[in-house]
Amino acid sequence: MSYIQKMKCTGEFQEWIDKLDRSLRIRIDQRIQRLIDGNPGLHRRFDNLLEIKWKTGKMGSFRVYCAEFEGTILLFGGHKDTQTKDIANAKALFEGIRNGKIGTEAYE
Numbered sequence: 001m002s003y004i005q006k007m008k009c010t011g012e013f014q015e016w017i018d019k020l021d022r023s024l025r026i027r028i029d030q031r032i033q034r035l036i037d038g039n040p041g042l043h044r045r046f047d048n049l050l051e052i053k054w055k056t057g058k059m060g061s062f063r064v065y066c067a068e069f070e071g072t073i074l075l076f077g078g079h080k081d082t083q084t085k086d087i088a089n090a091k092a093l094f095e096g097i098r099n100g101k102i103g104t105e106a107y108e
Contacts, residue, residue: 006071007032007071007074007106007107008072008074008107009075010075010076010093010104011103012075012076012089012093013074013076013107016077016078017077031054031064032064032107035052035072048067048094049065049067049075049087049091050065050066051087052066053080060079060080061080062079063080063083064077065087065090067097069094073094074107075090075093075094076089076090
């Protein structure tokens with residue numbers, strides 16, 4: 001049984017993941033599946049967000065930012081090098097979703 005019943009994403013998240021190479025997208029999808037199954041792995045919670053993080057060896061550390069609101073929403077993704085900016089973007093996206101100004105789509 002899955003821990004998360006409904007997984008959605010922002011257009012910004014989908015654009016980010018679509019730009020990555022196939023092997024990295026597969027690794028991210030595997031981590032998202034772990035989250036769905038109730039095992040987020042290395043993560044931290046802050047300001048109503050969940051930051052899932054992992055190292056990919058020579059490519060460095062990546063982050064995916066999520067929030068719980070009418071299901072779980074994949075807000076934004078990024079790299080350790082852009083973490084401060086990525087967190088600000090994720091917070092702004094979440095605020096827009098809560099205020100009904102930003103929509104989401106099913107994550108597949």
